[in-house]
Amino acid sequence: MPTSSPLTQTAPVNRLIGDMPKIGIRPTIDGRQLGVRESLETPTMAKARAVAEFLGNNLRHYNGLPVECVIADTTIGGVAEAARTAEKFRREGVGVSITVTMSWCYGSETMDMDPLIPKAVWGFNGTERPGAVYLAAVSAAYNQKGLPVYNIYGRDVQDMGDTAIPADVQEKLLRFARAGLAVANMRGKSYLGMGGVSMGIAGSIVDQPFYEDFLGMRVESIDMVEFVRRMERNIFDQAEFEQALAWTKANCKEGKDYNAPEKQQSRAQKDATWETSVKMALITRDLMVGNPKLAEIGYIEEANGHNALASGFQGQRQWTDHLPNGDFMEAILNSSFDWTGIRAPYIVATENDAMNGASMLFGYLLTNAAQIFADVRTYWSPDAVKRVTGHTLSGRAAGGILHLINSGSATLDGTGRQSRDGAPVMKPYWEINAEEAAACLEATTWHPGSLGYFRGGGWSSQFLTRGDMPVTMCRINLVKGLGPAMQIAQGYTVDLPDDVHHTLNERTDPTWPTTWFVPDTTGSGPFRDVYTVMNNWGANHGAIAYGHIGADLITLCSMLRIPVYMHNVAEETIFRPSAWAEFGANEPMGADFRACANFGPVYK
Secondary structure, three states: OOOOOOOOEOOOOOOOOOOOOEEEEEEEOOOOOOOHHHHHHHHHHHHHHHHHHHHHHHOEOOOOOEOOEEEOOOOEOOHHHHHHHHHHHHHHOEEEEEEEEOOOOOHHHHOOOOOOOOEEEEEOOEOOOOHHHHHHHHHHHHHHOOOOOEEEOOOOOEOOOOOOOOHHHHHHHHHHHHHHHHHHHHOOOEEEEEOOOOOOOHHHOOOHHHHHHHHOOEEEEEOOHHHHHHHHOOOOOHHHHHHHHHHHHHHOEEOOOOOOHHHOOOHHHHHHHHHHHHHHHHHHHHHHHOOHHHHHOOOHHHHOOOOEEEEEEOOOOOOOOOOOOOHHHHHHHHOOEEOOEEOOOOOEEEOOOHHHHHHHHHHHHHHOEOOEEEEEEEEEOHHHHHHHHOOOOOHHHHHOEEEEEOOOOOOHHHHOOEEEOOEEEOOEHHHOOHHHHHHHHHOOEEEEOOOOOOOOOOEEEEOEOOOOOEEEEEEEEEEOOOEEEEEEEEEEEOOOOHHHHHHHHOOOOOOOOEEEEEEOOOOOHHHOOHHHHHHHOOOOEEEEEEOOOHHHHHHHHHHHOOOEEEOOOOHHHOOOOHHHHHHOOOOHHHHHHHHHHHHOOOOO
16 A cells, blocks of 8 residues: 555535536426316426436436426426526526426427527326427438437337336436536536647647537636746645645655666756656646635736636657656646545646547547546557567457557556456446555656656556456547548457567657557457557547447537447447438438538537
8 A cells, every 4th residue: 555544535516616506397288278288297207307306316427416307387388488498497407408298399489499408308108198299200300400409219019008118218318417407517618738749749739619609618728837837936826736745755656767877967967857747747636627725826817817728738748848848747636636635637638639638528528537637559469479479469459459548647547556356447437446546556656757858857657457447538630621530449448468568668759658559440340350440540649448338439429420430339329319310311421511510619
């Protein structure tokens, strides 16, 4: 145990400005009274309450706070009740809308007309009343009015008095709600670009229209000299700095210095670099979410922060040619624990790659767990591995492996030292215990930064991700004339024999964290084999989330009108708005592109 006292979980808190969005439940009904409406009131409201209870019991926001559901005050049989419900939802801060019906209703009179709120309709599959007929009718109205809606229709007929939510309906409710909450949680927040373009990397040419038009976020930018100012003028919580530095010395083990002996920094220089690295972490956090302690020492403006849900740090080269790199800052903030305890991770993209930052943000909001940032660096074929190491790849790795590695910014959760039912996982922070956090720290060593890359020094994390974790790698790319497009690769992390890993890892920079990844292949298209996945990857970086979340990513992208051009997700799990089928049901990928282009960005 590297800690003198175990880390404890922090209480869930909203670090950003603005209330957490709620899910609005709209029970619609046949408005004809004198027998029809009256017979439907009780079962329709019961269904609405059942959906609210189900979602409330199975969802949390990314920060651990509970997801609240708001039910309309009455069933909605016409436009007046629809308007009253819309006003209630506006007051209550509803960001996602689910309509529930047991029967026929008047489609265009009862529908949700708010263009910014993701919408779904569950039309009950029953024979006593035609809920499915309303679902089809209102879906047609949504599509005609340009308001894409997600249809939920159970596979099996239920009896009118059946209050259960079938398993297939549950799956769609959760998939829609997770994606809808991600959309609502991004709206109005910021991406904070700290610095400018890193080494000509396209993703760090921060595209403000993308964030504004597609995500509903603003882009804030600062020059990296702000770090120098805050360090030189002590614009940070000095008491917390001392606590953080002591915690870092106790928990972050130093590893081998790979620099040539004649070039290595002195012990005094390395100690000073630790101090700078810890200050950079404090300052980045304060820049993102603010810190009331700064107001207490006279820095009222700085105490506000930038309301940043995600950020990126340029670092290379203007900063790292002179000052310590941002590896410690990025790695520890991206992790689910630090000197304050076990807490929600921050999203910080290395090299200010804002497109990978957005991809990390998608994964975080859908899973509530920390994200790995990595270079998609090398495809190792079975023949190449055999030639270099003498080892024959087998099992999942038999067709080759991808080496995911980057200069220390990957979350320490990515060590895979958390577990569930005996298997390695990456958990939401509120499920992580002290022993698991300690194990992640114990599995990580910190090495003096390569002075060839980082002339100012720094500390880079090194760990090896445990194998057999289901993971999803994704990346949003920008294409002139097309706009953003997403690629998704589901697969597994794999273990290699220690000597094989060591031989392959030593051929690159061994001071950086490694994840050996094998995407699931299909034998055709961009997933013909592992090499083809690498050959079709659209940029040098990827965001890696725990779990096979490709279906959730596809649902989220359709909400945001971002087409998906490469994925290995099972067709039967894909859930997009009903209108997408009308752009070519037999060609779902092409239909996705055409529908996204037709409806355009939500916020433009």
